[in-house]
Amino acid sequence: MQLTEYIRDIQDFPKPGILFKDITPLLSNPEATAHAVEKLLEKIGDQQVDAIVGIESRGFFFGTLLAQKLNCAFIPVRKPNKLPAQTTSQTYALEYGEDTLEIHTDAIKKGDKVVIHDDVLATGGTANAVCKLVEKLGGEVMQCNFLMELSFLEARKKMENYNIQSVITY
Numbered sequence: 063m064q065l066t067e068y069i070r071d072i073q074d075f076p077k078p079g080i081l082f083k084d085i086t087p088l089l090s091n092p093e094a095t096a097h098a099v100e101k102l103l104e105k106i107g108d109q110q111v112d113a114i115v116g117i118e119s120r121g122f123f124f125g126t127l128l129a130q131k132l133n134c135a136f137i138p139v140r141k142p143n144k145l146p147a148q149t150t151s152q153t154y155a156l157e158y159g160e161d162t163l164e165i166h167t168d169a170i171k172k173g174d175k176v177v178i179h180d181d182v183l184a185t186g187g188t189a190n191a192v193c194k195l196v197e198k199l200g201g202e203v204m205q206c207n208f209l210m211e212l213s214f215l216e217a218r219k220k221m222e223n224y225n226i227q228s229v230i231t232y
């Protein structure tokens with residue numbers, strides 16, 4: 063099965079000049095979704111994982127499925143003021159301006175082995191901020207795991223200290 067057949071290109075979304083990689087055709091097909099989960103799991107292998115940290119919002123789709131398969135915790139990282147208990151925040155630079163992400167402070171214990179998951183690695187700003195959040199809480203980032211990587215945006219250059227794994231590279 064070719065997963066790329068289930069990823070739709072949308073020109074100029076959400077802004078002119080952006081070629082948006084839309085995973086809704088993949089999510090609408092249970093066989094393709096199961097195949098994507100298997101491919102993401104292959105990247106994780108048989109290392110011990112205490113938690114999958116999924117990034118709002120598209121990182122939640124496969125993140126919960128991965129955690130269920132690995133029989134480990136799923137931990138959401140959310141946009142500001144969405145999580146109800148005490149949070150830890152990380153602000154990061156966007157192309158223009160900045161943004162903030164939050165995690166529940168009690169979600170990760172010191173020494174927990176964490177895999178960060180999202181659908182897309184683009185510039186790497188988001189994933190890099192989530193690595194910092196996990197580390198602030200004492201977690202160990204074992205891998206950053208993505209369905210897709212937009213390699214021309216060179217996120218790996220700003221994430222040299224992390225193990226980055228992507229199922230599909232554009």
Ligand SMILES: O=P(O)(O)OC[C@H]1O[C@H](OP(=O)(O)OP(=O)(O)O)[C@H](O)[C@@H]1O
Nearest residue numbers: 118119120180182183184185186187188
């Ligand atoms: O590598 P970066 O340049 O930081 O970009 C990648 C992020 O952008 C997208 O999320 P988006 O902000 O569109 O939010 P959404 O998942 O809620 O749609 C994507 O799901 C990643 O989280």
Ligand SMILES: Nc1ncnc2[nH]cnc12
Nearest residue numbers: 080081082083084182184
């Ligand atoms: N081109 C793109 N398609 C889908 N999600 C993205 N997140 C950042 N860039 C993206």
